[in-house]
Amino acid sequence: MDPDPKETVKEVESKVILHWNYRDLAELPEAVRTHGGHVQEMYLKWNRLTVIPSWIMELRNLTNLYISGNLIRELPREISEMSQLTVLDLSDNELAWVPPCISDLSNLRTLLLNDNFIDKLPVELKRLSNLEVLSVSSNQIVVLPEWIGSLPRLKELHMDNNKLRELPNRLTLAPALTIISVCVNRLRYLPLNGFLSAPYIRFDINDFLNYMSYPLLFQLLSRLRTTLIDDRGTLAYGCFKSHDDVLNTNIKLYIEMKGFYKKNADVIIELPRQLLKVHGVHENATCSLLELALRKVYTGRFKHTLDVTISPPNATVLYAPLSEAKFDFTMTPTNYMFRLLRNGPASICVNPRCQQPIFTEAWTIIGISFHAEMITTALCCSKSCATAFATHSSTTITTLDWHCINR
Numbered sequence: 001m002d003p004d005p006k007e008t009v010k011e012v013e014s015k016v017i018l019h020w021n022y023r024d025l026a027e028l029p030e031a032v033r034t035h036g037g038h039v040q041e042m043y044l045k046w047n048r049l050t051v052i053p054s055w056i057m058e059l060r061n062l063t064n065l066y067i068s069g070n071l072i073r074e075l076p077r078e079i080s081e082m083s084q085l086t087v088l089d090l091s092d093n094e095l096a097w098v099p100p101c102i103s104d105l106s107n108l109r110t111l112l113l114n115d116n117f118i119d120k121l122p123v124e125l126k127r128l129s130n131l132e133v134l135s136v137s138s139n140q141i142v143v144l145p146e147w148i149g150s151l152p153r154l155k156e157l158h159m160d161n162n163k164l165r166e167l168p169n170r171l172t173l174a175p176a177l178t179i180i181s182v183c184v185n186r187l188r189y190l191p192l193n194g195f196l197s198a199p200y201i202r203f204d205i206n207d208f209l210n211y212m213s214y215p216l217l218f219q220l221l222s223r224l225r226t227t228l229i230d231d232r233g234t235l236a237y238g239c240f241k242s243h244d245d246v247l248n249t250n251i252k253l254y255i256e257m258k259g260f261y262k263k264n265a266d267v268i269i270e271l272p273r274q275l276l277k278v279h280g281v282h283e284n285a286t287c288s289l290l291e292l293a294l295r296k297v298y299t300g301r302f303k304h305t306l307d308v309t310i311s312p313p314n315a316t317v318l319y320a321p322l323s324e325a326k327f328d329f330t331m332t333p334t335n336y337m338f339r340l341l342r343n344g345p346a347s348i349c350v351n352p353r354c355q356q357p358i359f360t361e362a363w364t365i366i367g368i369s370f371h372a373e374m375i376t377t378a379l380c381c382s383k384s385c386a387t388a389f390a391t392h393s394s395t396t397i398t399t400l401d402w403h404c405i406n407r
Contacts, residue, residue: 005031012036021045028053037061045069054078068092068112080104091115091135100124114138114158121145129153137161137181146170146343160184167191169274170343173319182206188250188270192347192379194219194306194315205238211269211375214350214397215306221313221371240374251275255366255375256401267375268405274346276360278404281386283363290337291361295381298341298357305355306348310396313371317348350378351385365390367397375400
């Protein structure tokens with residue numbers, strides 16, 4: 001039944017917050033346009049709205065707009081003029097794509113897009129410099145763009161129940177992240193580097209995730225405030241299983257378990273696609289010119305260090321531009337080297353006396369962590385660093401034999 005127009009006007013005029021959830025509204029009453037210029041928050045959850053009227057831009061004092069649980073398929077272009085919005089909730093609708101015009105909401109702090117049909121995020125959203133909470137759970141997203149890690153104020157990232165195979169490497173450099181939630185996805189690995197902000201990461205039920213890097217493991221153990229974990233499920237449930245179903249595009253390592261890991265079956269792990277070549281601890285090889293050039297340019301512009309402390313388990317990442325750096329890196333954004341440098345190294349050498357960045361090539365140590373009884377990998381920049389680290393870590397990691405495989 002349609003609301004009484006007079007009563008609606010009276011309600012709009014008397015309130016700055018309109019609670020109109022579960023009112024079976026098929027359209028937004030015109031009374032809001034004519035009498036609601038003072039309204040600051042509007043709750044329209046679980047109605048039957050199919051469109052947001054273009055005149056909504058006239059509500060100049062509206063800062064919070066909640067429209068979850070409706071039938072909206074697209075947004076009016078005029079919403080881009082509502083720069084005063086700080087919260088926009090479009091969850092549980094029928095959106096198949098995110099309109100780029102949302103990027104014009106310069107004061108937006110919370111964007112909720114859960115339970116839609118979205119398969120990607122437009123690059124324009126990287127202009128949301130004040131965004132603190134981004135939630136896009138229960139959609140169809142396969143790839144999370146690298147620019148997510150460049151949002152300067154992003155604190156919470158919720159991407160549960162999508163189709164993600166990996167997380168962007170640049171996310172490790174996000175300065176303000178406190179929570180990353182990526183449960184129920186298709187992750188094959190997490191970033192190998194430690195996270196600058198040491199966020200709490202929830203990643204339950206990623207069936208193909210079967211190992212964790214040495215720095216990230218100790219960051220997560222530190223968040224749990226414990227030095228001994230007997231159950232790997234404490235970190236995440238539904239992960240760390242054995243699988244032989246792997247992608248064809250990345251480096252795969254066949255791990256010989258020798259009865260460790262509470263299993264006799266050997267394990268295959270998949271490394272991030274940024275890594276193009278890996279070496280064993282005792283392999284004497286020379287780094288490619290590409291890798292050496294990336295390290296040289298990066299260390300000339302940034303101070304990026306990794307401090308792994310064993311007891312209590314912890315890993316601290318420091319990252320800052322060097323103010324005295326004068327190197328002018330002018331490669332185009334489509335250039336392969338430019339993208340690698342912009343997105344950050346795959347890891348920092350875990351030898352505490354080295355701290356070299358690692359981009360495409362590494363000496364890799366695979367083992368079982370005594371702290372969490374799971375497969376872990378540590379990356380070093382050279383044979384000498386790998387040998388030194390293997391000796392140093394002998395009391396915390398049982399080293400396993402491995403070899404590369406091709407599928």
